[in-house]
Amino acid sequence: LFAQVEMAPRDPILGLNEQFNADTNPNKVNLGVGVYTDEQGKLPLLKCVAAAEKQLLEAPKARGYLPIDGIAAYDKAVQSLVFGADHAAVKGGRIATAQAIGGTGGLKLGADFLKRLNPDAQVLISDPSWENHRALFESAGFTVGTYPYYDAAAKGINVDGMLSTLKAAPAGTIVLLHACCHNPTGYDLTEAQWNEVIAITKERGLVPFLDMAYQGFGNGIAEDGAVVIKFLDAGLSFFVSTSFSKSFSLYGERVGALSIVSETADESARVLSQLKRVIRTNYSNPPTHGAQVVATVLTTPALRQLWEEELAQMRDRIKLMRTALVDNLKAAGITQDLGFITRQKGMFSYSGLNAAQMQRLRSEFGIYGVDSGRICVAALNDGNIKAVSQAIAKVSQ
Ligand code: PMP
Numbered sequence: 001l002f003a004q005v006e007m008a009p010r011d012p013i014l015g016l017n018e019q020f021n022a023d024t025n026p027n028k029v030n031l032g033v034g035v036y037t038d039e040q041g042k043l044p045l046l047k048c049v050a051a052a053e054k055q056l057l058e059a060p061k062a063r064g065y066l067p068i069d070g071i072a073a074y075d076k077a078v079q080s081l082v083f084g085a086d087h088a089a090v091k092g093g094r095i096a097t098a099q100a101i102g103g104t105g106g107l108k109l110g111a112d113f114l115k116r117l118n119p120d121a122q123v124l125i126s127d128p129s130w131e132n133h134r135a136l137f138e139s140a141g142f143t144v145g146t147y148p149y150y151d152a153a154a155k156g157i158n159v160d161g162m163l164s165t166l167k168a169a170p171a172g173t174i175v176l177l178h179a180c181c182h183n184p185t186g187y188d189l190t191e192a193q194w195n196e197v198i199a200i201t202k203e204r205g206l207v208p209f210l211d212m213a214y215q216g217f218g219n220g221i222a223e224d225g226a227v228v229i230k231f232l233d234a235g236l237s238f239f240v241s242t243s244f245s246k247s248f249s250l251y252g253e254r255v256g257a258l259s260i261v262s263e264t265a266d267e268s269a270r271v272l273s274q275l276k277r278v279i280r281t282n283y284s285n286p287p288t289h290g291a292q293v294v295a296t297v298l299t300t301p302a303l304r305q306l307w308e309e310e311l312a313q314m315r316d317r318i319k320l321m322r323t324a325l326v327d328n329l330k331a332a333g334i335t336q337d338l339g340f341i342t343r344q345k346g347m348f349s350y351s352g353l354n355a356a357q358m359q360r361l362r363s364e365f366g367i368y369g370v371d372s373g374r375i376c377v378a379a380l381n382d383g384n385i386k387a388v389s390q391a392i393a394k395v396s397q
Contacts, residue, residue, distance in 0.1 A: 012131060016368055025366030029384045032368045034183065034347050036246060036314055036378040044249050044314075048307040052296040066285045068276040070099020070257075074295035078242055078257045081221070081298060082212065082228055089232050093265035096272035098258050098279065099286045103213045103243025104132060106258035110209060110239045111140035112278045113260075113271075118172055121207070124165070125176045126150075128372065130183045133176055133211070147175070150185045150350065155340040157187045163196055171205035179240070180224040181214035181346025184374040188218065188345050194227055198234045208238040216247050216311040217318065218345040237262055244294050246347070247311055253290025314378070318347065321380040325349070328389030334396060347378040357395040365391035 010018075016032040038044045069075060075097040082097075083090050100106035114121065123137045127146035134144045148161030166175065177197070182188055189197065201208050208231060218224045231238050237260075244255040260275065262268040279285065297303040319342075326338045341349055353361070355371040362368055367388055369375040380388060 013370060016370065019362075020368045023366055023368075027387060028366035028368070029379070029388055030368050031375040031377075031379050031388070032370055034246070034376055034378075035251065036249065036318070036347060037381070039317065039381050041379075041381055041383065043251075044310075046249050046307065046310045048297045048303045048310060049248060049250065049293055051303055051306070052293045052300070055296060055300075056292055063288055066099070066288060066291075068279050068285050069097075069272065070286045071288070071291050071295055073299065074099055074291040075257065077295050077298040079259060082215075082225060082240055082242055082257075082259060083232060083261075084229065087229070087232060089261060094262050094268050096260045096262070096268050096275060098272070098275055099291050100241070100256045100258050101283070101286060102245055102254040102256040103211065103241050104136070104256070105254065105286075106241030106243070106256045107133070107136055107209075107211060108140065109258045109275065109278055109282075110241060110260070111137050111142065112282070113275055114174055114207070114209075114239075115140045115142065116274070116278070118174075118207075121172045121174050122170065123174045123176065124169060126162075126178065126182070128184055129176065129178075130211075130213075137174075137176070142174070149182075150187070152352070155352065156343075157185075157189065157193075159189070159193055159196075163200060166197065166200045166206065167204065169204060169206055172207060173204075174207045174209055175201065176209050176211060179210040179212040179215070179227045180218040181348075183213065183346070184348050184370065184372060185350040186344025186346055186348045187350070191226075191230075194230055198230060198236070201236060202234060208236060210238065210240045212240055213243040214246055214346045215242070216308075217315055217347060220315070221308065221311065232261060244290075248294060248297070248307070249314075250290050250293065253293070254287070255290035255294050318378050321377050321385065322349070324382075324385050325377065325380060325389060328385050329392060332390045332393035334393050341377075344377075347376055348374050349377050351375050351392070353392070353395065360395045361391055365394075367391050 013033055020030045079095055079097040089095055100109055123142045123144045124147045125133045126149035137144045147165040148158040151158040215224045240259045242257040245251045260271050262271050297307050322342045326341050351373045353373040358369050358371050
């Protein structure tokens with residue numbers, strides 16, 4: 001039966017993790033995977049999460065099946081967080097939000113729903129993008145193309161290339177956009193550039209799909225979410241996937257959501273009914289624990305405040321590490337302009353190092369980043385930053 005089955009290629013980032021775990025270098029540093037670790041190099045358990053779990057444990061509940069679209073209070077809390085509780089689109093019932101299995105689950109639900117709605121649509125993702133974007137939309141049956149994004153020479157975004165590709169895209173093209181903290185480059189569009197993207201989207205009848213995996217890691221919860229409100233205010237119909245993996249440090253709980261903005265409440269009800277069919281035929285209904293934790297934190301004022309503080313601490317520590325990286329690289333002898341490191345947002349820095357240099361970092365120094373040059377700044381700390389900077393300086397000579 002399985003004689004013809006070929007070995008699938010290893011996931012590039014998870015494969016890197018395996019290599020890291022097998023490395024016996026005592027000074028090894030994992031800058032590959034997109035996970036926030038604290039000053040001690042540990043994955044944090046947020047205090048707000050621990051408090052919510054304690055609260056839930058004190059009043060344990062039986063675990064019946066959840067509704068197909070998840071915990072109603074969770075969906076409502078996510079919708080308020082992403083779109084604002086008082087927005088006319090929220091109050092008017094124009095947004096359908098369903099609990100999903102992480103941000104990945106939200107993206108896949110949206111992709112499967114879109115495939116049923118418009119099977120011949122093209123999908124455009126940024127060049128480069130999170131690896132799974134392409135694989136996920138291809139596995140939903142779409143052909144996936146790219147729009148220019150990273151400009152290596154300018155250490156920024158090729159905005160003209162991006163906009164002209166979007167202008168030339170046929171109506172109905174699904175455009176995957178990183179709402180904030182672009183993975184892998186760390187470069188985000190400015191407000192004025194977003195306005196241009198929105199104008200083209202409207203004019204060309206494109207279908208925006210905003211991937212929000214790092215809300216609160218860029219400039220703040222509201223600041224990062226402002227892009228979503230811009231799309232809402234433009235009167236567009238669009239998709240938003242949400243992930244709480246990073247912002248709640250709940251990676252393994254798989255907590256996320258998909259929201260779909262429609263033109264009317266009636267349209268939204270029909271959309272939700274179809275979205276539920278996608279869920280029902282995939283995994284029937286989502287799991288309980290992670291969403292209960294997130295809903296409890298988001299709807300309990302004291303815990304909500306604590307979460308916002310803890311998220312701000314993670315954001316501020318990453319920013320501090322960006323500045324420290326610049327200082328340490330300079331101290332290690334790098335003379336080129338390093339301003340791009342502090343211009344980038346979120347967990348990652350596209351370092352500009354090439355694949356050969358990244359491989360040398362691994363083999364000679366036990367420093368693991370992605371061959372594209374992407375390093376996870378959120379895994380740097382006072383204990384490893386000097387060695388990382390000196391190693392980067394060495395491979396840059
Ligand atoms: N989108 C982007 C851009 C991501 O970086 C990630 C996580 N690496 C996801 C989606 C998926 O998030 P989750 O782990 O919640 O599935």
